Amino acid sequence: MTSRESLIYEKSFPVEAGFDFAGRVSGEVKAILTGMGLPKETIRRVAIVTYEAEMNICSYADQGTITLRVKPNFVIIEAADEGQGIEDIGLAMKEGYSTATDKIRSMGFGAGMGLSNMKKFSDTFRIISEVGKGTHLKMLLRIRKDQDSKEP
Numbered sequence: 001m002t003s004r005e006s007l008i009y010e011k012s013f014p015v016e017a018g019f020d021f022a023g024r025v026s027g028e029v030k031a032i033l034t035g036m037g038l039p040k041e042t043i044r045r046v047a048i049v050t051y052e053a054e055m056n057i058c059s060y061a062d063q064g065t066i067t068l069r070v071k072p073n074f075v076i077i078e079a080a081d082e083g084q085g086i087e088d089i090g091l092a093m094k095e096g097y098s099t100a101t102d103k104i105r106s107m108g109f110g111a112g113m114g115l116s117n118m119k120k121f122s123d124t125f126r127i128i129s130e131v132g133k134g135t136h137l138k139m140l141l142r143i144r145k146d147q148d149s150k151e152p
């Protein structure tokens, strides 16, 4: 599922567990893509999947890295973390399934929609996880130049 297109831009961001800096990476990714002039509809989808991946690292992992890559027709988001991993990926992908603690829920997370939304908003979605080691997500989002929206 790798695109052979040439790389236009690449940057990796560390993600810490906990909520002190939660949302910083997805905000930065959004700003970079806006600065590159990508279509708003594409930026919105990338921002959603990056935010969900970031929040899952903050909630369920010890630390992680999110990598943004831009190619002529694709944005690629990779999220790799070290942490507890996911035992049953099929179950974790189900809408509404969540192991969020009360603390995570009190912050507004834990609807069990993050992974299913990442799959929904990306064109290609891959997840690999090993219990006790960590989780690796790779998402490809096609840059839809024809479907730009006038909305902010």
Ligand SMILES: Nc1ncnc2c1ncn2[C@@H]1O[C@H](COP(=O)(O)OP(=O)(O)OP(=O)(O)O)[C@@H](O)[C@H]1O
Residues within 6 Å of the ligand: 052, 056, 057, 059, 060, 061, 081, 083, 084, 085, 086, 092, 093, 097, 098, 099, 100, 108, 109, 110, 111, 112, 113, 114, 115, 116, 135
């Ligand atoms: N990076 C991860 N490491 C370990 N477990 C994870 C990770 N990401 C998701 N999970 C597990 O998969 C479940 C479902 O994740 P998902 O993002 O769909 O929902 P959620 O985080 O529980 O709630 P929401 O994303 O709607 O706030 C989580 O509750 C958690 O058990």
Ligand SMILES: [Mg+2]
Residues within 6 Å of the ligand: 052, 055, 056, 110, 113, 114, 115
């Ligand atoms: Mg989540």
